Amino acid sequence: MRLFSSSASPFAAKVRMAARHVGxxxxxxxxDTGAEPxxxxxxxxxGKIPALLxxxxxxxxDSxxxxxxxxxxxGHRLVPQDEAGWLQVKRLEAAADGVGDAAILSLYEVRYRPEDKRHQPWVDKQMRRAFRGLDFLEAHVGALGPEPTTAHFAIAGLLGWLNLRFEGQWEDGRPHLVAWLAGFADAFPAYEELKPRL
Structure with a gap:
């Protein structure tokens, strides 16, 4: 199988980690999504990544x-099959993916639009969405167990990407997420290799 990817993408990192975990x-x-190959x-x-052939x-x-x-x-090594476990994992995965979507849109507004064409209220709205989602993850990440799931990989990919693009802008008031990422990196040594990077 082949994965269209980029080294920085939080969504591609999520897939790479999940695949490594299950072997x-x-x-x-x-x-390069900008070049539309x-x-x-x-x-x-x-024209988006990741895409798996x-x-x-x-x-x-879609990751x-x-x-x-x-x-x-x-054999369902990434998502629990009981209803409560499934709901928890899929909810946290969706929240992490949504934070990533919103933050990426705000980044693209700056990266791809000339300064005189940028709409700051729209950027601010995307970042409010991202920060609300991060607050949700802060409140719920402690409920994740030690066995990695797609929620673990989505959150780890997201936080790794935020450390690349928004370092120092997301951590305040979110000590559980900061500590969780450090613990995840210790428990899943492949994170250092597979995390988002430039």
Whole structure:
């Protein structure tokens, strides 16, 4: 299997960590979404990463869908199958993904728009969403158990990306998330290799 990815993406990092945890080998293919390469667009018409090319030629995209596929392939080693456990993991995974979506949109406003075209109220709205989501994760991350799930990998990918793009801007008032990431990195040594990086 081959994964269209970028080294910095929190969503691609989530998939890379999940695959490593369950022992499913994935070859990563660097993709520059800004350039809209033809091979990426053939894999994902939305032009977004990650996108996974299966060995049979089928295609999956969106990190949550890819991780659900890895969960099924691994005998449900990534998501609990009891209702309460499933709800907790999927809720926290969705919150982490939503924080990432909002923060990335605010970053892109600065990165891709000329200064005179930027709309600061829109950026502020995205960051309010991101910070509310982080506050939700701060309040609930302690409920995650020690066995890694897609929620663990989504949160770890997100926080690793925030450390790249918003270091010093997200940590205040969120000691549980800061401590959780340090503990996760100790418990999952592959994090250092697979986390978002420039």
């Amino acid at each position: 499913i080998p994935i070859e990563t293919l660097a993709a 033809a091979d990426l667009l053939a894999a994902n018409p939305l 299966l060995d049979d030629g089928d295609i999956l995209f 949550a869908v890819i991780c659900d596929y890895l969960d099924r392939r691994s």
